[in-house]
Amino acid sequence: MEKNTQRPDDDKPSSEGIPAPEGASNLIDTDYVIGQDNITASPMGIDVDLHGKVFLFSSIVILLFVILTLALQDQMEPIFNSMFSFLTTNLGWFFILGANVFVVLAIVLIFTPMGKVRIGGADAKPDFGYAGWFSMLFAAGMGIGLMFYGVSEPLGHYGTAMGGISMGENGIRTDWAPLGAAAGDQAGAIDLSMAATIFHWGFHPWGAYAIVGLSLAIFAFNKGLPLTMRSIFYPILGERIWGWPGHCIDILAVFATLFGLTTSLGIGATQAAGGLDYLFGIPSGDTTLVLLILGITLVALGSILLGVDKGVQRLSQLNMVLAALLLLFVIIVGPTLMIATGVVDNLIGYVTHLSALSMPFGREDANFSQGWTAFYWAWWIAWSPFVGMFIARVSRGRTVREFLISVLLVPTLASVVWMTAFGTTAIDQVVNSGITEVQDAALELQLFTMLEHLPLTAITSFVGITLVIVFFITSSDSGSLVIDSITAGGKVDAPKPQRIFWALIEGALAIALLLGGGLAALQTAALTTGLPFTLVLLVGCYAIVKGLMSEPRAK
Amino acid sequence: MFKHIMVPIDLAHIDVLEPALDVVADMAKHYDAKITYVGVTSNTPNSVARTPNEYEQKLDAFAQKRHGVHGQPVTAKVYGSTDPVANLDDILVNAIDEIGADLIIMATHLPKKLDAVMPAHGGKIATHTDASVFLVRPH
Numbered sequence: 001m002e003k004n005t006q007r008p009d010d011d012k013p014s015s016e017g018i019p020a021p022e023g024a025s026n027l028i029d030t031d032y033v034i035g036q037d038n039i040t041a042s043p044m045g046i047d048v049d050l051h052g053k054v055f056l057f058s059s060i061v062i063l064l065f066v067i068l069t070l071a072l073q074d075q076m077e078p079i080f081n082s083m084f085s086f087l088t089t090n091l092g093w094f095f096i097l098g099a100n101v102f103v104v105l106a107i108v109l110i111f112t113p114m115g116k117v118r119i120g121g122a123d124a125k126p127d128f129g130y131a132g133w134f135s136m137l138f139a140a141g142m143g144i145g146l147m148f149y150g151v152s153e154p155l156g157h158y159g160t161a162m163g164g165i166s167m168g169e170n171g172i173r174t175d176w177a178p179l180g181a182a183a184g185d186q187a188g189a190i191d192l193s194m195a196a197t198i199f200h201w202g203f204h205p206w207g208a209y210a211i212v213g214l215s216l217a218i219f220a221f222n223k224g225l226p227l228t229m230r231s232i233f234y235p236i237l238g239e240r241i242w243g244w245p246g247h248c249i250d251i252l253a254v255f256a257t258l259f260g261l262t263t264s265l266g267i268g269a270t271q272a273a274g275g276l277d278y279l280f281g282i283p284s285g286d287t288t289l290v291l292l293i294l295g296i297t298l299v300a301l302g303s304i305l306l307g308v309d310k311g312v313q314r315l316s317q318l319n320m321v322l323a324a325l326l327l328l329f330v331i332i333v334g335p336t337l338m339i340a341t342g343v344v345d346n347l348i349g350y351v352t353h354l355s356a357l358s359m360p361f362g363r364e365d366a367n368f369s370q371g372w373t374a375f376y377w378a379w380w381i382a383w384s385p386f387v388g389m390f391i392a393r394v395s396r397g398r399t400v401r402e403f404l405i406s407v408l409l410v411p412t413l414a415s416v417v418w419m420t421a422f423g424t425t426a427i428d429q430v431v432n433s434g435i436t437e438v439q440d441a442a443l444e445l446q447l448f449t450m451l452e453h454l455p456l457t458a459i460t461s462f463v464g465i466t467l468v469i470v471f472f473i474t475s476s477d478s479g480s481l482v483i484d485s486i487t488a489g490g491k492v493d494a495p496k497p498q499r500i501f502w503a504l505i506e507g508a509l510a511i512a513l514l515l516g517g518g519l520a521a522l523q524t525a526a527l528t529t530g531l532p533f534t535l536v537l538l539v540g541c542y543a544i545v546k547g548l549m550s551e552p553r554a555k
Numbered sequence: 556m557f558k559h560i561m562v563p564i565d566l567a568h569i570d571v572l573e574p575a576l577d578v579v580a581d582m583a584k585h586y587d588a589k590i591t592y593v594g595v596t597s598n599t600p601n602s603v604a605r606t607p608n609e610y611e612q613k614l615d616a617f618a619q620k621r622h623g624v625h626g627q628p629v630t631a632k633v634y635g636s637t638d639p640v641a642n643l644d645d646i647l648v649n650a651i652d653e654i655g656a657d658l659i660i661m662a663t664h665l666p667k668k669l670d671a672v673m674p675a676h677g678g679k680i681a682t683h684t685d686a687s688v689f690l691v692r693p694h
Contacts, residue, residue: 027605027606034601034602035601035602038602120598121606121608127636127637220600221598221600224600225600225605226599226600227600304641305641306641307638307640307641307642308641309636309637309638309642310641311641393637394637396598396637481638490599490600491597491602492597492599492601492638492639493567493596493597493601493639493640494640
């Protein structure tokens, strides 16, 4: 990106026009200057550069929710819970329908000429290599969930599917089995349970991430708008996104991201401590929990100080290596043949059951479609501003097609392999070896119980615990960067102390909520943002198409 | 003694660079050195420019303006980064080698307590390069 302005034969400056090294893109014509609404100051020698309204109001909303939840725990929890169950019960169809739209659009875009558009302009070069880029996508996207649900979800669905359909007095199904269940049919139950699990970890979550990530990336890198949620509303709201409609979208994104991260951190620490207790007999009291959160926060802090390239990317890669080793280990010492054939069978099962599982209307398996699917969809969608913004930031230089294949297809395949390896091994233990401990263990301990019945337990369990913790760190550091950028009006070059502030706030709130109670309540509150964000994502779909239509395509 | 002076420039805070820019002009004239103004910008749109390309044009214009002041040969070079705040020091250290500068003149702030946690860029760069580093404090 060098432009030598000096002619070789004399020292007079040249007046030649400057070529466009990044190639053609179609900037949106706006008078808004990024950071124009920001407040800059240096209290106590610490530089800050913040979007006044977004920072102030998100801080007030966050504080208000924390204080209310701490003070009125017993009153707030039922309110949040009933709000959320109202959403999944009555608007479950909306989440399921919305998620289908995201997946269909993302897949269609791969095959249209719009897939040739390059993020960052026709000649932009990728900022990260494939390994680093993909590790960051995956670690931010689901990581931790795979650790907890890899064993427990296939087992859970297998159990309910085997149990068959049971009807209540009012003719409504009381069982939690997916679709029409598979009473007593072992092969059918395995097929259905694996398809249902993969469904929840496959195209649909990644479709939501892809839509947010792609729309943000296009509107930031190609259209020149700030990297913040409000920017994808430009095709609809125009210049009004710089006012309150935009502030509200950003504040909501901060709310969802911060509470999503904080409550996961708190609940995750509880689970990690449970694992440490189970494996090594370390008492899982408040001290252990607080130390765990402090440790996670400190490492995350180091990671964000080192930045995306040297901190987040390296940790994510470490994560991938550890996860791949654990996966490989399970495949080798587990029922290898069953896993190998399972990958193909489960992929076929997933495709076969996909249309029935993703049907938004007329479902007879209300418990499953609302309690599992709609719950997951709300979760992924509430999580999508954070993951989407982060993957947008690291995806410059990729074509739309490359982006969608890497964000949609590759992670889905990875989920298929992971779920098959862990799920099949666990089901095999239950079905073929008659080991029932895994099924009986608490959800968060099922992975470790399964590992216990494989060789080298001490090593694999240690790797497992480490993975859980590192997955938390990679969520925490990328999340802090995202919150910092939203509250700085889309600036990614705001002063460092701000990102430290957000990482510390996450840790502090997690500890306060852990000791004071209300983690689950606030997590539910964060999940309710899935509803407004489903609307935001639908707008994102429109924005992507509109934005890509006006972009020049790479050759 | 010095042939090539590298001057890190932050176009968003050009006002605080004034004292350093005066020093650069004097030194360049004294040693008849050429000057490379180096900018590090975020790849995402920021307050100065909406693309790295636009940043480069602005830095280029800035370099020309400085050429008008001191008359020494100038070059402008821009590095884009996903995380410029964290990568600044590394990028600048690499830039010194890449452009072959033998003197770096940059503005810095007065020492403060926070430096213990987050060292000033100038100090950090001086410990990572063989070239001479001249830090110019505010008046």
